[in-house]
Each structure stands twice: as C-alpha cells, then as structure tokens.
Amino acid sequence: MLSRFLSLQFKPVEITFIMMWTGAIFFTLLMILKYNYSLYQIIRPVREWPLFVVVFYLGAFSSVLAYFMMNYTLSRLEAARSAVFANLTTVISILAGVVFRGESFYWYQAFGACLIITGIFGTNYFGKMKKGAEELPI
Incomplete structure (x- = not known):
C-alpha cells in the first residue's frame, strides 16, 4: 500500500533504490548484532567466490529487478x-x-x-x- 501511494509521487526506480538501501542497512545491522560486531565473521563467507557470485546475483539482479517490476506495476495498477x-x-x-x-x-x-x-x-x-x-x- 505504501509503494502504491509513493508511486504517485516518485518514479519506480527511485522507490526501488530506497527499498533496496533500507533492506541492506536493516539486514546489515542485524548481521552485526548477530556476530557481536565481528567484521571478520561477517565478511568471511562472502570471500568464497561461489558464494559471492550467488549473493551478487540475488542482490544485484534478481532482487533489484523484482522490486523494480513490482514498483512499476504498482505505479500503473x-x-x-x-x-x-x-x-x-x-x-x-x-x-x-x-x-x-x-x-x-x-x-x-x-x-x-x-x-x-x-x-x-x-x-x-x-x-x-x-x-x-x-x-x-x-
């Protein structure tokens, strides 16, 4: 409902940008709390190449594209x-x-x-x- 309301004021790309950054900040803070502020434990899994590729694909392509399409749809319907x-x-x-x-x-x-x-x-x-x-x- 909020996306629909905001779609009348902002472009789908702008809404997607804010949604992705809000999620990134929120889940990064949760991860920092979970691993007791240990930067090594947070970054260690991403240093493995196959996992990095999967995370990058899911974050950069799948999620961004899916949210953009959702926000575009909400701006039209x-x-x-x-x-x-x-x-x-x-x-x-x-x-x-x-x-x-x-x-x-x-x-x-x-x-x-x-x-x-x-x-x-x-x-x-x-x-x-x-x-x-x-x-x-x-």
Whole structure:
C-alpha cells in the first residue's frame, strides 16, 4: 500500500533504490548484532567466490529487478489488482523447475496453475465490470 501511494509521487526506480538501501542497512545491522560486531565473521563467507557470485546475483539482479517490476506495476495498477498478478510467481516457479532443473511435473501442479491463471483472469475480467473501478493509464 505504501509503494502504491509513493508511486504517485516518485518514479519506480527511485522507490526501488530506497527499498533496496533500507533492506541492506536493516539486514546489515542485524548481521552485526548477530556476530557481536565481528567484521571478520561477517565478511568471511562472502570471500568464497561461489558464494559471492550467488549473493551478487540475488542482490544485484534478481532482487533489484523484482522490486523494480513490482514498483512499476504498482505505479500503473491499483494495489489489489497487482497483488493478484503476484500469484503468477508460483506458476513461473513450477515451470522454471521443470524446464531448468528437470523436476517432475505432476497433475496437481497443473491443476493448481490452472486455478491460479483462472483466478487472475476472473479477477481482471469481472473486476472491469465493477462500477467505479479506476485505473491509471498504462
């Protein structure tokens, strides 16, 4: 809700920037408290190259891109409608597991994915019929 409100005043990139720095500062402070202010224990795991690559990928690409897309969506749609589209992450996760990791695809996953997609379609289709629904132009 706060992102939606701020999206009327700020650009999605600006909101994403603030969100990422707020999270970085908060979790860094938690880590400092957890390791009793020991800088060595905080930096030691990141010195290993494979872990550094994973952390950099998750922090720099995945999180920033995901938050930017969320803030962009909130700047174009109302919060309730964009929350409905957030359910697509489950469908995308199932498909990514099957395609990239070779995981099995079961009937109940297909059934659940169909329910999610039907719910998204129904919410958007029948939501347009509702009087008084306002939407920012895309």
